[in-house]
Amino acid sequence: MTLTQLEIFSLVAELRGFTLAAHRLGVSQSAVSHALKSLEQELGVELLRRHQSQVELSDIGEQLLLRARAMLGLANTLRQEAADARGMKRGTLRIGSFGPTSSIKLLPKILQRFREVHPGIEVHMDEGPDRQVIQWLEERRIDIGFVVLPEERFDTFALIEDQMVALLPLNHRLVVRSDVSLKELCDDPFVLTEAGSSELVSRLFNAARLQPNIRYRCSQLISTLDAVSRGDAITLVAEGSLPDMENPRYVSKPLSPAVRRQVGLAVLDQRQSSPATLAFIELATQMNQR
Missing domain, CATH: 1.10.10.10 (Winged helix-like DNA-binding domain superfamily/Winged helix DNA-binding domain)
Known part of the structure; x- marks a missing residue:
């Protein structure tokens, strides 16, 4: 063999x-x-x-x-x-990433710096929903993954924290409120984003014993934002996943009570992680402590 x-x-x-x-x-x-x-x-x-x-x-x-x-x-x-x-002139690093928070806002800057410091390390990237990244880690298809914390089955390293926000059409009745509750999000058609923090959204409603009126499921956040902007539905997303836009066609409102979300890196076992993986963790945590 x-x-x-x-x-x-x-x-x-x-x-x-x-x-x-x-x-x-x-x-x-x-x-x-x-x-x-x-x-x-x-x-x-x-x-x-x-x-x-x-x-x-x-x-x-x-x-x-x-x-x-x-x-x-x-x-x-x-x-x-x-x-x-x-x-460390040679090697391979396999990274799993989910949603705009890690794929657009975190990973590019970290990766740019990592390649400057370790140009000989070949980097492979896979993108998928948060639950897919978890599966890839468990199956050892990737060395390290961006995940929503906490994740007790892995060794994890926190990077950033944001909050969950409701997204409403511009003319929605709740836009005059400073915040909204989960229960109030169950009255309208709801669009669920399969990518990003979909597992966290489902857990929040389940823990509150509430059932949103899910009419749409989108694989990409951009489709979700479009559905909300048209007035077809409302949704719940992480604030850090929202694109930087001038005059967006939707309104975001924090939840009451507030729900924080933490994103970090996860490895199956830090003790068995490769030098390239450990170097990536060190660089990522340093860059996001500033």
Whole structure:
């Protein structure tokens, strides 16, 4: 068993296909097939089921994929520790990001500075809803992720804090109020943003035993803002996720009682994190303590 075989197995499982994996790795499809066949023969189990142009993991393949990713992560850490001894000139860092708060307001500045300090580190970024970033961390598909805190299952590092705000159309009856309650947000059509802090929004309503009148679900914040601006619905979002705009076509109101939101970085286990991951954490926390 080699790390190359495990890398190929992990990538085929992620992309659900031999051709895509071969293209990503820059090798022939036959080389990918041969590597996986050799791995299955050595282990004595079927890892993948082939279905014409796609593949799916067997039950044992699902179990072994987590082990394979863990081994690849540790191997990457070993490489980076060796690189660290040489001045961290090489290495890879995989980052998971969610919503505008991290993808637009936090990550670009941190990443720019990180590349200036560590130009030899190759950075891979994946974006998805907050719950997706959590899953990627658990599956070891990323080294570090931006998350909404608290997250007790990970080692976390706080970066910024903002508050949850209601977004209302300009002519809404509640715009004259200084703040609004969760209960008052249940009377109108509600648009839920699947990206960003959707899990936090759901938890807030559930904890209050309230049910918003969800009429729309949007995968992107810009679609949510458009729905509110048209007067089709109201919503609840994090203040830090809102774009900097002059004369926006909506009004934001804080909640009563106020609800704070904290965003930070999370790793599966700080003790096993690579030097590049630790360097990113240190730089990010320094930049956001100013």
